[in-house]
Amino acid sequence: MSDMNRTTEDVPQPTRTDDSARWDEQRYRALFELGPVAVYSCHAAGVIQEFNRRAVELWGREPVVGDTDERFCGSFKLFRPDGTYMPHDQCPMAEVVAGTLSEAADAEVLDPAALASTLKALLATASRQLGEPH
DSSP states (O other): OOGGGOOTTTSOOOOHHHHHHHHHHHHHHHHHHHSSSOOEEEOTTOBEEEEOHHHHHHHTSOOOTTOTTSBSOOSSEEEOTTSOEEOGGGSHHHHHHHTOOOSOEEEEEEOTTSOEEEEEEOOOOHHHHTTOOO
16 A cells, blocks of 8 residues: 555554653653763673763763774773772673673772772663563
């Protein structure tokens, strides 16, 4: 059937579910962007997918979303609580993605201006949040 012959009965109408999903997305976006904590996400290979302004403030820089050379964390450098250097591929996010960390972890973030911030990483996989196995 061509679009010219469609009637209003043929056009899908928004449902309450569509409105609820849109509202949920708007609330999530507001919490993500305006919340008081740094939040970011990576996909299974560790590539950063999104982050909020607090993460940029913590890192002291804004990573390029989707950059495959920069994985697991947008910080300049990371250190363990004992002061030893922590490569990004060994950071708490990398451990969560690998399935080897299931609770909070501490780290120190160093930004490009050599300012340090101590953080407690509270991490969870989306599959765990959705009740799926990880």
